[in-house]
Amino acid sequence: MRNIKPIISSLLRSKSGPVLLLTQIVLSVAIVANASFIISERLALIDRPSGIAEAQVLSFRVYNFDPAMDLRKQNQQDQLILRDLPGVIAATSTNMVPLSGSGWGDRYVDGPDPETAKSLPGFSFYMGNEHMLNTFGVKLVEGRNFYPEEIKMGPAAKSQTALITKSIAEAHWGDESPLGKVVYQQDIAITIVGVIERLQGAWVDSSNFEYSVIQAVDFGGAMSSTTYLVRAKPQDIAQLKLDIPKALHLENPNRVIDEFYTVAEHRGHSYSNHELMAALLSVMIVLLLLITSLGLTGMVMFNIQRRTKQIGTRRALGARKADIVWYFLTENYVICAAGAVIGVVAASQLGQQLMNHYSLPQLAWQYPAVTVLGLFVVTTLAVILPARRAADIPPSLATRSV
């Protein structure tokens, strides 16, 4: 570091080259810091556990178009058939499929009088029978599952039971146990009989994604199309996709059975936009670093050619090879340090803009910091290769051409 002074003065005299490098580093820090921040934010979203045995839960739709069919009865019959199929662990009708992007949302209030009652947070509203808990593979942490005789045939029955997620209970009652509490939808009273550790809803971008309720209603047969959920070991799923339509068509051929997707597949679709964003930005970061380092290598190589005589002279006057390499590295670090300072400011400015215009969260300070560190490493690599070649310039070169 002892020769830092002459390096700075030489940098100041040859304006354009270092200025360009500086600009590039400033822009790189700004882009990479913000891009990696967005990436990590998206990956954190995707990583949230759903609470469900995703790879084991298969959803499909049965569309009945036989006008003579009693839909309610058929629904009960179909569920019995499904549970009898080899490989099926559990099966239920449902009104919505987790992580699928379409479903039901609703809200409870905590008292019968609409004037004084307080509202619970909005939630994803599952309707299912006593088999739903086991079909999802979610964990009950308090209370009990539904009894078969509790299951209602429609959402309008006056007195009902429900399971809610721990997240809802905590949001509304804090540490108090929600078991036995009665909540209301207009004049329908719903008793909470159990608490589920974790169950996500249908919309991955919803702020109420972690809030879910299962109400003891067998929704199947309410309309001509009914959705079913079947749980099986992942290796049995492929066979079930063939067995299920066969078995149900045997019962009654007047229906269309399709849209077979596991919850894991729904997850893939629902998060594909976020994955796409993360992937595109990663590509951008890698290419950016590549371009910056290649450009830097190119410029250092040129500088060495221009300074061949100068380097030879220094070597002849006693500079060691390491001194020459250090010269170029120091030069790089001086520019990098200046670039880092301005770059961090630019990064937070860009972050501010993105926050204002596209409602992104505030850029965390770690991202510019790590980016700067990364740039020091990358540029070191980019400089060290040509600099070592420069160190190999023989001292005789300086004397020869004089």
Next chain:
Amino acid sequence: MFFYYLDMGWRSIRKTPVLSALMVLAISIGIGITITSLNIYQVMAFNPAAERSDQLHAVQLWSQGPDTWDDYSTIITYQDAMHLRTGAIPRAQAAMFRTGQAIQSDNPDVLPELRSVRVTDSGFFSLFSVPFLHGGAWTEVVDQQPAYEIVIGKAVSQKYFGKVNSVGEVLYLNRKPYQVVGVIDDWNPSPKYYDPTNGSFNDAESLFVPFSLAPVEEFAVWGNTNGWQFEPMVTYGDRLVSEKSWVLFWADLADEQAREDYRAWIQSYIEQQQEMGRFTDTAKADVQLADVAKWLEVNKVLRKDNKILVALSALFLCVCLVNILGLLLTKFLKRAPEVGVRRAIGASRRQIFAQHMVEVTLIGLLGGALGLLWAWGLLHVLTERFHMDDALTRLDATLWFITPSIAMGAALLAGLYPAWVICRTQPSVYLKSQ
């Protein structure tokens, strides 16, 4: 002279292959990234209604109670839609929603299949300029008095009847016979602006049945049903008289006068309804007429992510530009002695400048071509990897034109300063040192 410069440029590029390759690579990657995000942006921001964009209006009503929804709903209630259908001001109008039906024909070889069906009025086809091949829409009488008539797409006609002109044939929906009255050509506006509810880039339906059949056939709603108060809908009749929103309504309003008249007409309807105890949010109860551009915005067809990507890739391109600028400066300065000689034997500054700009343009063109290849590859990988809609990743035709322009423009911008520096070379300096 131009071709001479071109030749010199090409020689110069070949003389420093590594440096030139670096520059072409840098510009191509910058262009590749920019074009990729620009392409996705352009497809999403596309307004398929073109010159009809400011005439077609989706009708949105503030029918919710106070302190419930913060925005106009994109869909309206059935009872409001039924009243709007009596309006005389629009040149064409249609209520609509999506349903699904099991389709069969008398041809026993074709298995029944479930397909989405658009339930709408005869005005739909003129509103959205749907191209008919044979026959046409059902008559306006059918909009009032339900009849089992259907308009189908070319592909459906081919599949179930083995011919394009199937007018007069019978198609079964949920085992009910419908008479085919019209066959339309392939029609698939992207974004699916007439109903972006279940995905703005889904395919358009190819089966259309009269809206007047809805209360008779009780078509299930394959779209959103939004409610702001609890109303258990046990029967289809409950749905028809409820405050739940689930119908889209479009009107063709030719000019500002028509829009004003229409707004006033709806306003008087709202006031009349208020007397009957509906539209209870008196401060805000109103109508919003969204033309197509506004409608796409309301439905957030263009995601924020796309804007971020375009912004970041524009910055990325800037980095590439600065990079190239540095490399060009390096390269040109290396050639200063040669330029000194050229200047000494009579080349003017302007000629030196032009010569170098031609070389830079050549590099830009090469980079642009390579960049287009990158973008094409990247879009393909994205479609494969993320099951993205083909419409989103197809390279837009205009980009074949825009890309080389951006590439050359970028290269010229980057080359301006280096070329200016080099053309100011003092011949004497280099002649002396020879």
